[in-house]
Amino acid sequence: MDINYSEQDLAFRDEVREFLVEAWTAEHAAEARVPGQFKPVHVAWEKRLHAKGWVAPGWPVEHGGTGWSPTQSYIFETERAAVGAPDVSPFGLKMVGPVICSFGSEEQKKHFLPRIRNNDDWWCQGYSETGAGSDLASLQTKAVRDGDDYIINGAKIWTTYAQHADWMFCLVRTNSECKPQQGISFILIDMTSPGITVRPIYTIDGEHHLNEVIFDDVRVPVENRIGEENKGWTYAKSLLAHERTAIAGVADSKRHLADIKVLASKEVNAGKAMIDDPAFLQRLSDIEIELMALEYTELRVLDSMAKGNGPGTESSLLKLKGTEIQQRLQELRIDLAGYHGAMVQEDLSTAQLGHSFGDAARRGYMFGRAATIYGGSDEVQKNITAKYVLGL
Amino acid sequence: MNFEFSQEQQMLKDSVARFVQDEYGFEARNKIVAKQAGFSQENWNKFAELGWLSIPFSEALGGFGGGPVDIMMVMEEFGKGLVAEPFVATVLMFGGLLDRGNDDELKEELIAKIIEGQLQGAVAFAEPQSRFELADIATTAVANGSGFILNGRKSLVLNAMSADKLIVSARVTGEQFDEDGIGLFILDASTAGVERTSLRLMDGQVVATIDFDNAQAQAICEVGDGLALLKAMSETVMMAQSAEAVGIMQKLNATTIEYVKTRKQFGVAIGSFQALQHRMVDMFAACEQAKSMVYRAVCIAEDGRPDLEVTKNIAALKVKAGQSGRLIGSEAMQLHGGMGMTDELDVGHFAKRLMMLNMSFGDMDYHQQKFIEMSKSA
Numbered sequence: 141m142d143i144n145y146s147e148q149d150l151a152f153r154d155e156v157r158e159f160l161v162e163a164w165t166a167e168h169a170a171e172a173r174v175p176g177q178f179k180p181v182h183v184a185w186e187k188r189l190h191a192k193g194w195v196a197p198g199w200p201v202e203h204g205g206t207g208w209s210p211t212q213s214y215i216f217e218t219e220r221a222a223v224g225a226p227d228v229s230p231f232g233l234k235m236v237g238p239v240i241c242s243f244g245s246e247e248q249k250k251h252f253l254p255r256i257r258n259n260d261d262w263w264c265q266g267y268s269e270t271g272a273g274s275d276l277a278s279l280q281t282k283a284v285r286d287g288d289d290y291i292i293n294g295a296k297i298w299t300t301y302a303q304h305a306d307w308m309f310c311l312v313r314t315n316s317e318c319k320p321q322q323g324i325s326f327i328l329i330d331m332t333s334p335g336i337t338v339r340p341i342y343t344i345d346g347e348h349h350l351n352e353v354i355f356d357d358v359r360v361p362v363e364n365r366i367g368e369e370n371k372g373w374t375y376a377k378s379l380l381a382h383e384r385t386a387i388a389g390v391a392d393s394k395r396h397l398a399d400i401k402v403l404a405s406k407e408v409n410a411g412k413a414m415i416d417d418p419a420f421l422q423r424l425s426d427i428e429i430e431l432m433a434l435e436y437t438e439l440r441v442l443d444s445m446a447k448g449n450g451p452g453t454e455s456s457l458l459k460l461k462g463t464e465i466q467q468r469l470q471e472l473r474i475d476l477a478g479y480h481g482a483m484v485q486e487d488l489s490t491a492q493l494g495h496s497f498g499d500a501a502r503r504g505y506m507f508g509r510a511a512t513i514y515g516g517s518d519e520v521q522k523n524i525t526a527k528y529v530l531g532l
Numbered sequence: 533m534n535f536e537f538s539q540e541q542q543m544l545k546d547s548v549a550r551f552v553q554d555e556y557g558f559e560a561r562n563k564i565v566a567k568q569a570g571f572s573q574e575n576w577n578k579f580a581e582l583g584w585l586s587i588p589f590s591e592a593l594g595g596f597g598g599g600p601v602d603i604m605m606v607m608e609e610f611g612k613g614l615v616a617e618p619f620v621a622t623v624l625m626f627g628g629l630l631d632r633g634n635d636d637e638l639k640e641e642l643i644a645k646i647i648e649g650q651l652q653g654a655v656a657f658a659e660p661q662s663r664f665e666l667a668d669i670a671t672t673a674v675a676n677g678s679g680f681i682l683n684g685r686k687s688l689v690l691n692a693m694s695a696d697k698l699i700v701s702a703r704v705t706g707e708q709f710d711e712d713g714i715g716l717f718i719l720d721a722s723t724a725g726v727e728r729t730s731l732r733l734m735d736g737q738v739v740a741t742i743d744f745d746n747a748q749a750q751a752i753c754e755v756g757d758g759l760a761l762l763k764a765m766s767e768t769v770m771m772a773q774s775a776e777a778v779g780i781m782q783k784l785n786a787t788t789i790e791y792v793k794t795r796k797q798f799g800v801a802i803g804s805f806q807a808l809q810h811r812m813v814d815m816f817a818a819c820e821q822a823k824s825m826v827y828r829a830v831c832i833a834e835d836g837r838p839d840l841e842v843t844k845n846i847a848a849l850k851v852k853a854g855q856s857g858r859l860i861g862s863e864a865m866q867l868h869g870g871m872g873m874t875d876e877l878d879v880g881h882f883a884k885r886l887m888m889l890n891m892s893f894g895d896m897d898y899h900q901q902k903f904i905e906m907s908k909s910a
Contacts, residue, residue: 273869275797298870343873344865344880350873409663409898411709419897471858474887475895478663479688482733482888502734506884509865510873517869519807 149211156219163188164225172226175347175503179262179304182229186259189228195257196233198382203241203249204257210442221391222398230383231263231301232256236309239326239379243367252328266296266310266329266353267376274520276311277320277373281355283312283327285362290314290327292335292358298514302338302351305331315370326372328364335359345506346484383515384455388462390438393431396469400424400476403497407476414476427468434461453528456521463511463518470508474501481505535827541605547582548609556613558878564616569694570738571617580649585623588768589631593643600768600830604775611779614878614885616736621691622646624772626653628765629699629716633752638718642697654695654721656686656742657762664894666701666762667711671744673702680704680717680751682725682744692740693730695721700744701762704755714758717749724748735885766893767846771833774826774853777889780882781819781856784864787879788812791868808867815863818856825852840906847903854896857886 145153164185172181189195197213199205208216220227228234237256240248255261272279281294292312302308308329315323329336335358341350366375401424404415414420441454474481480498512518526532537545555575564572579585587602589595596602603624610619627646630639630653645651662668671684682702692698699718706713719726725747728740753761789812792803802808829849833842861883865872872879890896 268870271796273797274802275799278797278799342875344875344884346875350870407663408661410665410668417897417901419901423897467862475897478895479658479891482688482735482891484732484734506734506880507873509862510870512866513869513873518866519805522807 145211145215149215152212153215153219156216159192159194160219160223160225163192164220164223169224172224173500178229178301182226183259183262185226186228186233190257190259195228195259196237198234199237199241199253203253210439210446213442214439217391218394221395224395227389227392229262229301231265231305231309232259232261235265235379235383236263236328238382239309239366239375242378243326243375245363247363248328248366261306262301262304264299264302264305264308264331264353266299266308268298269295270297274517276376276516277324279311279313279320279324281310281312282316283314283325283360285314286359288362289359290362290365292329292355292360294355296353296355298341299338299351299353300349300514302331302353303340303348307331308353309366311372311376314372318370321373323370324372324376325369326366326375327360328366329358329360330364333358333360343507343510345503347503347507349507380516381453381455384459384521387511387515388434388438388458389466390431390435390462393462393465393469394435396466396473397424397428397431400469400473403473403476407478409478420472420476423468423472427465427472430461430468431465434458434465437461453524456516456524456529459515460518460521460525466511467508470501470505473497474505477501537601537605541602544587544602545605545609548584548606549612551578551582552609552613552615556615558614558881561614561616565736568738570732570736571694575617577649579617579619580647584619585649586647588623588628589643589647593631593640594647595643599834600771601834603768603772604826604830607772607775608779608782611776611885612783614735614780614881618652618691618694620769620772621655622651622653622695624769625655625690625765626695626697626699628768629655629761630718630752632761632764633716634754634757635750635752638752651696652691652694653697653699654689654692655765656689656692656698656700658687658689660685660687664898665709666766667709667714667759669701669703669714670708671700671702673704673715673717673749675704676748678750680715680749682717682719682747682749684744686742686744688733688739689728689742690737690739692721692728692742693738697721698726698742699752700742700749701758711759712756714762715755716752716758716761718752719747719749733888735881735888737888763843767833767842770846770850770893771826771829773889773892774822774829774849777853777857777886778819778823778826780886780889781815781822781860784860784879784882785812785815785819787882788815788864788867791871795869811863811867815860818859822853822856825849844903844906847899847906850894850899851896851903854890854899857890858896861886 171177186195194206196204197206197208201207233256240252267276269279283290283292308331310327310329311324312327313323314325335356337354339352340348341352342348343350405413407414438458477498481501483498583596584606586595587598591597627643630642642651657666659670673680673682682700697718698721699716701714701716704713704715725745727743730738730740733739792808793801795802829845832845864879865883868879871877
């Protein structure tokens, strides 16, 4: 057991800090705060990461990964979040990218991986359906062979940022005559294909993040299938483990906690700063301690991955605790905003805080409710942990 | 000991419940909230016809002479429909302050108009820096002939854009947090020197920030009584809004139970899973506990117990309603899965209203501190 940084680690940390001075400036941060700017902000940021060679740290080195040690990954994440720079958009870089690296054909690797690293394509995830949420394996969107093509019919739901997407990685049913898990294939769909309709779903924060995607006789070349037909469930599960590890968001929660402390020293009730309010401090410290523990749980998982394991079922624990902490922080932030947390538009009356956070706190709190639903709900994570970790 | 409602109270409850059922389906409600005013004038006229706007006022003023229990009846049913008409802002807040003030002539004239549905009012008490402290007042009032001149800024004033008249808390003497030296002043919303900037809250309510620049107003109480009147009014509103919260909780629990009975995953209704059943039992228990706390507070208030006991019970009510509301709001969304996140479904809207009600006149943390202070001595 050794938790100290080596000389090389310290040098790496300096390099990361130096990079971030240019790559994430106050102007970049201001652009990112404008609602609806998710895609342009991410594309520009990821191109800067790519220029430095750091856009896909988790990938194998031969496909453009960095080969970082767990400590280096931890240092990068901590420094990135500390300056408020976003995590990369997950769909290409953290989800389908690793799947193509592991299970894609040589042609697929050659075609897609450089495009993902360079952000030439924006990806979305076609997993959930109206009847297949927690029970994902019961999905019904059908792919039927016709010569060198599949013909796809059905509909996906909750598809995040499908309105921006060039490509979708999608789970489709290629066999209905067997156990549900054994008849699923994993295919890549060009979103410009004829027969695709994207319909918006507005969420309770008032924004358009989610969509319904409908397939009406959509032709997809068989060569766009990943791996073998009917083996898609295996690939999908490997992706879900990556997704869940990414959702934990420990470094970002540390940043949010630090932000809340600054806001709480400015927000005043009856002449007393909220940072001196015992009830507030009790809640804040409860979360801080839980986060301190989770930081080390994550480090243990990273260490285990570096030794050639997972990410496996322990990613469920990371997601459960990570999203719980995110939601508790969002709750604390909206409580801190008081009445201002109810306002739907930016307003002058929050000027006494130096900057307005009421509107952002409301958006964060409302959309943050989804974190315990997407990527496999809390209930599914607990089932997975009970079954595969506890052996129940 | 008797928790049964009188026949009259039961009839009132039934008539509000019928209105909500017939007129306040979720689609109809969305259309009402989308109006510029954020509510329906037609419904307001109906409230007047049915006598609901007269409930808290004495018979001498043409009212129904009702107390906290009668208000609870109405508000619990309003909660189930997310009723957007400004009953709280005009009747309980504006009317409530006027009624507690000392200008009998004005009271008689304006309360008659409120009861007829002819007058909308708003109370401007919060300020940009005040958070939940009613005494944190930087707005000033300076005597000028028979009236006062107001200067300052008030935030998040409910119903301000539709209001014909405003009641404003302002400081006549003393420093920013002093409990003494606070007066309450009334003026037309159209008075020179009053500027209203409209915004919406997350539950769809239209509110305003109001700037007062040498606006002429008149006092409705003795200078120095202002804070006591505000506190008394806020207690009526906190009881009323907690009853509204309980109505919402009942609705959310019923909706969630219905959903898990019909939503199928893994080949069965998800309501058959014990893990979910136990959580819904917790939601049920949270709702019943909040309802009991509402009953307790309104009974003690109606019984005319000493102020400290009433205030302490209302602080406890705010804590319980806040905790139960947060649990039920987030669990209802979670158990609805992705559907619970959508703007299209009513669940998220009920949850947002519960968040608003928690904040109103101080959130659960604020009131827990008040409760702790009061519990030290009693």
